[in-house]
Amino acid sequence: MLQEASYLDWNNSIKILNKAYQADLFVLIIGTKGTGKTSLVRDFAKSLDKKLESINFSLRTRESHLIGTKTLTNGTVSFDEGLLIKSMKEGSILYLDEINSSEPDVLLRLDEALDDRRQIILKESSGEVVKAKEDWFVIGTINPLTHTGTKELPPQLLSRFPVRIRLEYPPENIELEIIKKHVSGNHNSEIVQAIKLANILRQAAAVEELFYSPSLRETIAFGKLLDCGMSPKESASIVFGNVYTQWGNIEYQKVSDIITSMYGN
Ligand SMILES: Nc1ncnc2c1ncn2[C@@H]1O[C@H](COP(=O)(O)OP(=O)(O)OP(=O)(O)O)[C@@H](O)[C@H]1O
Ligand SMILES: [Mg+2]
Structure with a gap:
């Protein structure tokens, strides 16, 4: 077996990701299947030696996957944090893969976390305010609308990813x-x-x-x-x-x- 191959950065995507990270601007990668979106993000996280939290969106993704759920163990209520909250607290890289394949209402809470204040109020956990660590970073991907099951990303969410990278099949x-x-x-x-x-x-x-x-x-x-x-x-x-x-x-x-x-x- 070969080791996992490293990413060949043929169109300067890593450089763009680095600049966006420095400028604290979230990134959206747009590209059809198998154009290297996931391997690009993995390689970027590795180069920064940062933890990567990934959510692969589908029609079955629910708000609770992002935010978390209350659990009851031995009579005690606790809150099981979803990946959005976890990554904000850790200051890791949050990878939102194929965001446009979920139901748009799942994405409403993302608007709140991804706006300039980078915080979210957890009504699920007695109103706790979660503020993201300084180096929290978010990268999303979308497949072009020609892909079955994809929906248009709501414009206000689109605007929270002002850096956009287009990936095509290479020459x-x-x-x-x-x-x-x-x-x-x-x-x-x-x-x-x-x-x-x-x-x-x-x-x-x-x-x-x-x-x-x-x-x-x-x-x-x-x-x-x-x-x-x-x-x-x-x-x-x-x-x-x-x-x-x-x-x-x-x-x-x-x-x-x-x-x-x-x-x-
Ligand atoms: N620039 C690259 N350098 C090295 N390997 C690459 C590159 N681009 C694509 N690959 C390889 O091509 C395959 C598909 O890439 P990857 O899974 O990253 O694509 P994707 O855009 O995330 O696809 P999907 O939309 O289906 O999730 C993987 O085996 C990946 O390692
Ligand atoms: Mg992928």
Whole structure:
């Protein structure tokens, strides 16, 4: 097994995060799936040697996940702090992943904590006022609205993240460098070809000719299968082709033909 690969900062995102941290301005990262949002934030937290508290938002996320809940043990009521409160008190980095996939009302309390006073009143815990430590920092991510299940972020919440980083799929040569951080073998020309294939599929998906757009996860997986001795043609079918069966045979055949034209029968 390879160690967890370090982040390749190909568009200066770490520098922007550092400046934002210095200026005490919260950051929103906007990017489609698998463009490196989570690995960027992990690497940034590690570089500062700061603790990272993460919440992965979904339709099931409730206010109590952020704020906390009252618990009753042996007749004593105590308050079990949610990650927002915990991170404010610790002064850690709070990572709010895919904020726009939750119900907007869950986000109301975030407005309060993230405004310039950086404090929140805990009506759940007898009105305690929680004030964030000086070095508390918040980074959110959103997926573009084309992703199923995503909602528009309410403007007042958007405005609490005045630094915005856009992440796209990287240019071909950089994608190759990223993949090389994750794989050990030497299969550059095969990987370059897989990146070309991925880009053809991404472009087709962007104009809605296909239902699915492969991410960096797939191009990395392709490289890993080559490392394990699989042939490029078989890896391409397994990683890039077969998934389209989900949308039926015609969709699958379209991609299968592209793979055959690139890798032969
Ligand atoms: N710049 C990079 N340097 C090194 N690895 C990267 C980079 N960008 C992406 N990766 C790798 O690509 C994969 C996907 O990245 P990651 O999970 O960070 O994406 P994400 O944007 O958080 O995706 P999602 O929206 O699906 O959560 C991971 O294996 C990650 O290590
Ligand atoms: Mg992620």
